[in-house]
Amino acid sequence: QVQLQESGPGLVKPSETLSLTCTVSSGSISSYYWSWIRQPPGKGLEWIGYVHSSGSTTYNPSLKSRVTMSVDTSKNQFSLRLSSVTAADTAVYYCARTRSLYFYYFDYWGQGTLVTVSS
Amino acid sequence: QSVLTQPPSVSGAPGQRVTISCTGSSSNIGAGYDVHWYQQLPGTAPKLLIYGNNNRPSGVPDRFSASKSGTSASLAITGLQAEDEADYYCQSYDNSLSGPFVFGTGTKVTVL
Numbered sequence: 001q002v003q004l005q006e007s008g009p010g011l012v013k014p015s016e017t018l019s020l021t022c023t024v025s026s027g028s029i030s031s032y033y034w035s036w037i038r039q040p041p042g043k044g045l046e047w048i049g050y051v052h053s054s055g056s057t058t059y060n061p062s063l064k065s066r067v068t069m070s071v072d073t074s075k076n077q078f079s080l081r082l083s084s085v086t087a088a089d090t091a092v093y094y095c096a097r098t099r100s101l102y103f104y105y106f107d108y109w110g111q112g113t114l115v116t117v118s119s
Numbered sequence: 120q121s122v123l124t125q126p127p128s129v130s131g132a133p134g135q136r137v138t139i140s141c142t143g144s145s146s147n148i149g150a151g152y153d154v155h156w157y158q159q160l161p162g163t164a165p166k167l168l169i170y171g172n173n174n175r176p177s178g179v180p181d182r183f184s185a186s187k188s189g190t191s192a193s194l195a196i197t198g199l200q201a202e203d204e205a206d207y208y209c210q211s212y213d214n215s216l217s218g219p220f221v222f223g224t225g226t227k228v229t230v231l
Contacts, residue, residue: 061216103153105167106157107170
């Protein structure tokens with residue numbers, strides 16, 4: 001079955017840019033949507049945005065001004081960049097495959113990676 | 120901020136039936152969009168439990184079922200087991216500025 005693995009720095013300084021990559025294995029990245037979802041410690045889930053294998057993107061309106069997502073089909077990877085981070089961006093970041101049936105749901109998730117924003 | 124409201128916690132004894140509500144509005148569940156449910160065991164990533172209102176992925180026990188009516192949805196767990204102790208989240212599509220994808224506030228299920 002499809003496996004996803006997040007990677008990137010676990011510590012980012014305030015005002016800098018958070019960068020994460022998700023590597024997809026045991027399946028192709030093509031023809032699917034791929035999302036980033038985050039969860040602050042002890043809190044609920046927040047969808048950040050998705051990128052299609054074609055490169056098209058849709059972002060959460062509340063984060064849109066700071067988010068950039070991209071895909072590299074040759075490496076079976078997709079990425080997240082979140083600029084001007086603050087302590088409020090401290091969270092576990094998950095990548096997830098996004099199915100477009102039934103108005104979209106997330107069927108495979110990575111294990112998550114904790115990103116702490118601190119100086 | 121979540122636009123789908125769930126009770127913070129529910130509890131039940133082993134073997135009992137518990138239900139979790141998910142209350143939305145006319146811009147999400149009430150607009151006819153499907154509801155999906157996720158189970159998050161302690162310290163792990165969320166796992167898809169129910170998709171498309173009441174469809175179970177392969178491997179999910181039929182003890183889990185869900186329904187939708189009006190602006191709300193609910194998840195039922197029958198024959199509650201110790202391994203069901205987890206956080207549960209509903210998720211739907213939203214056509215307002217909160218969207219497009221929104222999650223519920225989450226419900227902690229405790230097995231007594």
